[in-house]
Amino acid sequence: MPTNRSNARAMLTLPEVCDELHVSRSTFYDWRQKGRAPRCIKLPNGDLRVRRGDLDHWLNELEDAA
Template identity: 35%
Template sequence: MSTTKLGLEPLIGVEELAEYLGVPVQTIYDWRLSGRAPRAFKLGKHLRFAVSDVQQWLEEHHEADHE
């Protein structure tokens, strides 16, 4: 059964997030250490990111339009 059918939000891993953002995986870990990464869930030794948290994080880091 898919997470969508259960009403759960998809979670992505560090590798998927890095690929989506076009940055090395190590950059995600560096951002986490400095407190600049999106919120994450730690499931055992794995990090997972909710798609909505990534979208919100991106919006917060969106540069303002300059006129």
């Protein structure tokens, strides 16, 4: 059974996602506004997180579309 610690590691911060995708934060927010970004979780403090699985799925969908 996964622990909270492993769940936390499965969620990426916005800087981690932007770094992995080699895009700026403003580009990510632009994609998000246009509905082109991976699914995000908005925390109560306003920070965004992206599940590793959602990011991988999103990337796979882009590969299929290419």
